[in-house]
Amino acid sequence: MKRAGRGVRRALTEALREAVRSGRLTPGTRLPSSRRLAAELGVARNTMAAAYGDLVAEGWLTARAGSGTLVTDTMLTWPALARAAAEPSGELRYDLIPGSPDLTAFPRAAWLKATRRALTAAPDDAFGYGDPRGRSELRAALADHLAQARGVHTSPDHILICAGVSHGLQILGEVLAGRRARSVAVEPYAPDRYRGLLAAASLETLPLPWDPHGTDPVPPEGTDAVLLTPAHQFPLGTTLQRDRRTAVVDWARRTGGLVLDDDYDGEFQFDHQSVGALQGLAPDCVVYLGTASNTLAPGLRLAWMALPPALAEEAVAAKGQIDSCEVLSQLTMAEFITSGAYGRHLRAARRRYRDRRDSLVTALARHAPKVQVTGTSAGLHTVLSLPSGAEQGVLQSAARQGLRVAGLSRYRHARSRHAMPDALVVGYGTPSDAVWPQALSALMGILS
């Protein structure tokens, strides 16, 4: 039996994985371009590109600006893995890698209380194979909460529960590929992992332009969709301005394109009047993506999409015939929201993270006045600009002190024409309240 393209792609990814595992390809090694390697191996170029995409999605490879595709330096990859990998060495003192809230602040007592109520109230059929969209109680609670908190216009019927934003993007990648979409415009700086998930669905990612006001979100003609973090751009920290919101919605209406509104940090806006979700402007052509990973804990594996009605059925089909998400956490989350506990938790979390950001700004003004904080006052991370060429040196010096931070350059789309100045991305949400002052002081030690 002749192997189809998919078999070739699998064989390629496996061969590359094996090469990394065995150490034949060492971390940091630069791979040939997918075009060149495809020519050498006599396989189709898009199959090779898809294989690279799979491996980026899985974290084996990293697409890096200017240097093409590299074997991932595991110390600087997906935060959880990086942390797990660091445990045995015992050298990590402070973790400021963005992407996780303060896990010591998980509201255990309130969550247990909500679990008790949810377990008591659940109808028997809740324990069975569920509606593939997720539990109706949670979809109803979210429709209300998101309308109030984020200006999202949706109905419980068009909400799809998923196991994380990555899972949501995987589903949307399948939906887009099923509609014969070919390309998705993305922000020039964004997590590698998201680009990889889209590439794994055979979608090309096109970097959007960037100017001092932030991302110019209107994609080139012929693009099928655009993925944005309008509330608080990850990692650059800007908020998408009003005229640009209108412009990207106009683009979607004009071309039939789809906007993916990843409402990253949408619940954590500190100083200014909270900006609502882009989805509220055009629920018929914007998908809203939200998650409990940043507001509560990644371990809950709870995220949600509000879908344009015309897309809902395809997205449910792509999720699969049975609900793959655990039901009790869904029922507990529904109870947590409707009882008001989620609102209280969010207010406390907003205070916690605003205080941390404030203390970071104050400390910098005193100890490192040349380092600028960029982006709006929001979220769990911020960007600290560095002198040109300083990024690698600062990262190395931080590593020697047992302080883990991310450099901005690792988030750059390999084909972006825009290169931001050197900078650190500091996740001030990750440490506990007890550890944060010491982590901050260690960071000042490196920057001052």
Place this chain on the structure above:
Amino acid sequence: MKRAGRGVRRALTEALREAVRSGRLTPGTRLPSSRRLAAELGVARNTMAAAYGDLVAEGWLTARAGSGTLVTDTMLTWPALARAAAEPSGELRYDLIPGSPDLTAFPRAAWLKATRRALTAAPDDAFGYGDPRGRSELRAALADHLAQARGVHTSPDHILICAGVSHGLQILGEVLAGRRARSVAVEPYAPDRYRGLLAAASLETLPLPWDPHGTDPVPPEGTDAVLLTPAHQFPLGTTLQRDRRTAVVDWARRTGGLVLDDDYDGEFQFDHQSVGALQGLAPDCVVYLGTASNTLAPGLRLAWMALPPALAEEAVAAKGQIDSCEVLSQLTMAEFITSGAYGRHLRAARRRYRDRRDSLVTALARHAPKVQVTGTSAGLHTVLSLPSGAEQGVLQSAARQGLRVAGLSRYRHARSRHAMPDALVVGYGTPSDAVWPQALSALMGILS
């Protein structure tokens, strides 16, 4: 950009889905063979076959013995969907479709107690992005429990938590395809869904032969793997005999093939000395698959695989870089097992289902002495033989009475040479204790 094979496959599946959704293809319609349709559309045959496989996996199509591939009659598909579809009509009185335990018996109080302990004891990092294999507490608890209860030889390092046996088979399908496997031998009668999941990974499923002792499990030369339910064959209810266990393990050792031991109903053996898992005979070439879906509740989305050490890394990679399973249910399940609550729950459940089976056998002897119960005394379902040609009539008569049962023929592999006599598959585990006597009496009304 030319579309790769995968794009063609997506376009084909979407076109067929749309035809079903729009009603152009009505339930029960027979589709042309994948070979013929591929020729007509000018696409590769294996792409067409993979598209059919996808749609069988998703439940849109059904592969049926003798009649090729049909548009699924939703009334007789995946139990959850069948039930959900039936709710609005209000006509369903008794549900005896196999595939679900008695959901009213979920041990809510004991589960809440375990949740409280788990939430109190959890380290902070449990709430983060976890080990892709699943929580270590649960893997350790399972390694002990499975050794004692099922004779499984494994270590926590080689256990992989997944969100159901379907998720496990999806992972194994990817692993096999990554190793360039082409075919998996399967039992001649088995859930369509499992065949579909393997087909979606471009694996051909080959039906094994059947004789009065049950499945002959030794696959033809050149087969890469074999999927079996050795403890209690689903749906036929036989237990794989000792000499055949040895024979299939010998095959695996001789050829390097893989045995997938789906320990369906392994915890529910009633009369005889409990037969251990096949995996215990050869942990180096058998994958063990177990689940809480039948012992506790499908809504937990908790299942587990014990993997041959040589396979573990590939399976973890196929699962993905982050744990997609909710963490609190994992920690709660670990606590539920180690506290002894799971053992108590299993003993009570065993009594419940044994009593139901006994009452069914007694009622048949009295009211329908010609109907024979086949299979060993185990599990949540049994097979009732019917006079030749009676199956469809009995199903229709059951439906008129608001009684839902499955016919045996729907589980047959389309290419199996063996056709079992007409029979019903009765899931006596599904109703509540309160409803069971009435459901039993309604069943007798149809059979007598």
